[in-house]
Amino acid sequence: MQLIACPWCGPREEVEFSYGGQAGVPYPADPAVLSDEQWAHYVFFRDNPKGRFAERWNHSAGCRRWFTAIRDTATYRFERVSRLDDPKPVT
Amino acid sequence: MSPRPPGADLPEHPDLLWRDAEPKRAYDVVIVGGGGHGLATAHYLAKNHGITNVAVLEKGWLAGGNMARNTTIIRSNYLWDESSTIYEHALKLWEGLEEDLDYPILFSQRGVLNLAHTLQDVRDSVRRVEANKLNGVDAEWVEPDEVRKICPIVNTSADIRYPVLGATYQPRAGIAKHDYVAWGFARRADEAGIDLIQDCEVTGFATDGNRVTGVQTTRGTIAAGTVALCAAGHTSVLTDMLGIRVPVQSHPLQALVSELLEPVHPTVVMSNAVHVYVSQAHKGELVMGAGVDSYNGYGQRGAFHIIERQMAAAVELFPVFARAHLLRTWGGIVDTSPDASPIVGRTPYENLYLNCGWGTGGFKATPGIGWALAHTIAHDEPHPSVAPFSLDRFVTGALVDEHGAAAVAH
Numbered sequence: 249m250q251l252i253a254c255p256w257c258g259p260r261e262e263v264e265f266s267y268g269g270q271a272g273v274p275y276p277a278d279p280a281v282l283s284d285e286q287w288a289h290y291v292f293f294r295d296n297p298k299g300r301f302a303e304r305w306n307h308s309a310g311c312r313r314w315f316t317a318i319r320d321t322a323t324y325r326f327e328r329v330s331r332l333d334d335p336k337p338v339t
Numbered sequence: 340m341s342p343r344p345p346g347a348d349l350p351e352h353p354d355l356l357w358r359d360a361e362p363k364r365a366y367d368v369v370i371v372g373g374g375g376h377g378l379a380t381a382h383y384l385a386k387n388h389g390i391t392n393v394a395v396l397e398k399g400w401l402a403g404g405n406m407a408r409n410t411t412i413i414r415s416n417y418l419w420d421e422s423s424t425i426y427e428h429a430l431k432l433w434e435g436l437e438e439d440l441d442y443p444i445l446f447s448q449r450g451v452l453n454l455a456h457t458l459q460d461v462r463d464s465v466r467r468v469e470a471n472k473l474n475g476v477d478a479e480w481v482e483p484d485e486v487r488k489i490c491p492i493v494n495t496s497a498d499i500r501y502p503v504l505g506a507t508y509q510p511r512a513g514i515a516k517h518d519y520v521a522w523g524f525a526r527r528a529d530e531a532g533i534d535l536i537q538d539c540e541v542t543g544f545a546t547d548g549n550r551v552t553g554v555q556t557t558r559g560t561i562a563a564g565t566v567a568l569c570a571a572g573h574t575s576v577l578t579d580m581l582g583i584r585v586p587v588q589s590h591p592l593q594a595l596v597s598e599l600l601e602p603v604h605p606t607v608v609m610s611n612a613v614h615v616y617v618s619q620a621h622k623g624e625l626v627m628g629a630g631v632d633s634y635n636g637y638g639q640r641g642a643f644h645i646i647e648r649q650m651a652a653a654v655e656l657f658p659v660f661a662r663a664h665l666l667r668t669w670g671g672i673v674d675t676s677p678d679a680s681p682i683v684g685r686t687p688y689e690n691l692y693l694n695c696g697w698g699t700g701g702f703k704a705t706p707g708i709g710w711a712l713a714h715t716i717a718h719d720e721p722h723p724s725v726a727p728f729s730l731d732r733f734v735t736g737a738l739v740d741e742h743g744a745a746a747v748a749h
Contacts, residue, residue, distance in 0.1 A: 249644050263644050267633040269588070288734040292586040292677045296575035298637040321589070322637045 250324065254307045255315045255331045268304030270294045271316045272336065298322050302337055305329075356522050357401075357529035362536050365562035366394040368716060369554055371541050371577060372569035373397025374406040375517070375702060376694055378524035378535075379709020380567060380716070385531035386439075387710070388717035393533045396556060398540035402521030405571050408639075408671035409702040410594050410616060410628040412607055414451045414512035416478050417744040418467050421727040422680060423474040428724050429707025430511060436706055442523035444515045445621050451512035451607040452481070452490060454656075456501035460612055463743050464507045471509070481508045490606050492659050499655055501613055514607060514618050514626075520705060544581050551581070551691045565716055567692045572637065572672025574695035583686055586733055587674040587696050590631040591641035593649075595668040599623035603659060613652035625663060627653055631673060631699065640670040673699050678738040679745040683708065683725040684715060692716060693730060700745055 251259040276282050276290055295301070301321050306314050318328040318337055330337050368384060370377045373395045384390040397403075413433055415426035437444055455464045464480065471478035483495040486506050495503045525535055536558065543555035544566075553562040568577055572589040600623050609616035614630040629649035632641040646668055654661050676682055676696035681704070683694050694712050697704060711722035721729065732738055 249642055262642055269635075284736075285734050288586075289584065292733045293584050294586070294588060296585075296588050296635060297579070298573070298576050298589075301635060303634070319634070321635050324634075324636055324638055 250326075252305065252317075252326060253329050254310060254313075255329050255334075256311045256313055257307060260307065260310055264307060264309040266306045266308040268306055268314065271302040271304045300327065356526040357535050360394075360534035360536050362394060362396075362539060362556070362558050362561055363534065365553075366534070367392040367564040368567065369393075369561060369563035369565070370395045370567045370569055371554065372571065373401045373535060373537065374404050374569065374571060375402065375521055375524070375705040376571070376697075376708050376712070377567075377569035378402065378521055378528060379705050380569060380694075380712045381528040381533045381535075381709075382440075382524045382531075383709045383713035384716065385528060385533060387713055390713075390717060391532045393528075394561065395528070395533065395535045396539045396541060396554070396561075397535070397537045398557075400537050401525055401535060402518065405671040405673065405701065406517055406521050408594065408669055409517060410618070410626050411514045411517045411620075411702060412451065412512070412609070412616065412618065413446075413515060413703040414509050414607075415476050415703075416451070416453070416467065416471050416507060416509045416512070417741055418470050419739050419741065420474060421739045422741050422744065423471060423476050425707055425711065425724040425728070426704060427474065427476050428710070429704045432706035432710060433515065434511075436520075436523070440523035440527055442519065442526060444519045444523055446513065446515040447621070448511050448513040449606050449618075450489065450508060450510045451609060452486060452493075452506040452508055454486070454493075454506045454608065454610040454612070455504050456610065456612040457504070461504050464505065467744060468507050477509055477511050479508050481506050490604065490608055492603055492657050493608060494656055494658055501655075503656075512607060514620070516621070517702060524709070541577060546581070546688065549687065549689050551688050565690045565692070567694060567712060567716055569694050569712075571695065571697065571701060572674045574674050574693070578693075581688065581691070583688075585682065585693065585695060585730065587676050587682065588635055589637055589672050589674050590634070591636040591638060591670045592629070592631045592673045592699055593641040593645055593668055593670045594626065594628040595646060596620070596624035596626050596666050597660070597663040598666050600625065600663060604657075608656070610652065610656060613656065615649050615652040615656065617653060617657065624666065625660065628699075631675070637672055638670070639672055673697075675699070677733065679741040680739040681708070681725075681728050682730050683712065684721040684729045686730065696728075698745065
């Protein structure tokens with residue numbers, strides 16, 4: 249089992265965390281003007297890269313706080329974690 | 340008599356089942372992905388439609404991805420009409436597949452039990468059984484004492500953490516030998532003159548307006564009249580090259596086998612609630628599947644705590660397994676879709692067809708999707724069984740929500 253470095257608690261076992269999928273998908277600024285296709289992309293479509301991916305994780309069995317991780321989906325290696333009040337990470 | 344060198348008297352290599360083809364410059368149809376779905380599509384293109392100027396491109400070795408990594412469960416007891424249509428069509432093809440392929444596939448209709456552990460499970464299961472009956476799919480609800488008769492090694496006592504409250508039972512469900520299935524399709528496609536090209540990874544596409552004109556590969560550029568994507572967990576890698584968004588997420592899905600045991604397990608048992616599904620292969624191994632790892636991943640491996648949790652569930656349900664040894668574990672990459680149903684058919688490119696989103700359950704559909712995708716390519720019109728599974732359903736909202744029948748356990 250790999251260790252994931254929670255930005256608040258430090259390295260903890262993977263079982264303490266839950267996955268939140270792609271990071272940085274904002275709620276539409278003006279929902280009323282979205283077409284069906286734009287809604288579909290907001291609701292159902294997420295990036296699925298092989299390689300670096302900015303993701304949300306939650307330390308659900310620990311401090312229960314969300315954070316952002318840059319992780320490689322091919323190697324599963326966590327490259328960087330950041331708190332939500334840190335500047336937005338760039339992949 | 341002079342000494343014989345070691346190996347001089349070994350038997351000849353058996354006849355190869357297919358040629359290791361070199362890529363030609365152009366094909367009428369290029370299928371990307373040499374797994375079960377790609378090979379079955381090639382077979383039915385030749386058999387049903389006489390289309391044989393076809394290449395199947397495989398980045399590794401034939402059928403070495405999910406086709407080599409699944410738990411071989413075949414069933415058609417899905418809830419909705421759309422799903423039971425395509426899976427039942429596949430099951431009917433499975434029932435004649437050995438004759439069609441003229442190749443043994445060890446298809447064994449030993450039945451599948453889908454266990455219910457909670458009151459809500461029971462309600463959902465009974466509803467699914469009734470829906471199956473209306474769709475002509477063999478299904479029945481069985482009480483715990485009947486579960487025990489069908490599969491005596493299941494712990495049906497009331498004192499386990501998640502007691503067995505009953506199960507759905509589909510007698511025509513079963514398992515097949517996944518490698519033989521792939522080899523059977525490959526052999527027949529090869530006989531028909533189709534080129535199966537291994538070690539040939541697609542690295543890009545040539546496009547002209549809304550047409551794909553060819554594929555760039557590690558073995559050169561190949562022109563194509565029509566392109567079909569059958570790349571399962573790697574579909575997004577291909578569609579990203581084409582600038583198409585597809586609503587799938589790739590996850591590792593693990594499975595494992597025990598050492599070889601005497602026959603102890605007469606059927607297939609699945610439990611969505613505790614995340615384990617088990618059958619016993621002809622050779623004797625217990626074949627067990629786990630749940631997906633929660634994160635996106637392309638590594639064809641997963642975390643060990645998933646296996647640990649799955650084993651805890653398996654031993655609780657099957658106390659007799661407690662002393663079995665684990666032989667090996669592995670992982671595949673499954674492309675999960677938002678409604679746990681596949682995505683098949685047209686794309687924004689007029690001569691590009693998509694076949695993905697089968698998630699954790701693509702093996703059972705192999706002959707059915709091969710048949711339907713071949714029809715779709717040959718007629719440039721989605722086969723009726725795949726028409727409901729179009730990419731645009733995520734815009735129209737006509738989802739086919741099979742999380743109940745699919746969950747992770749296939």
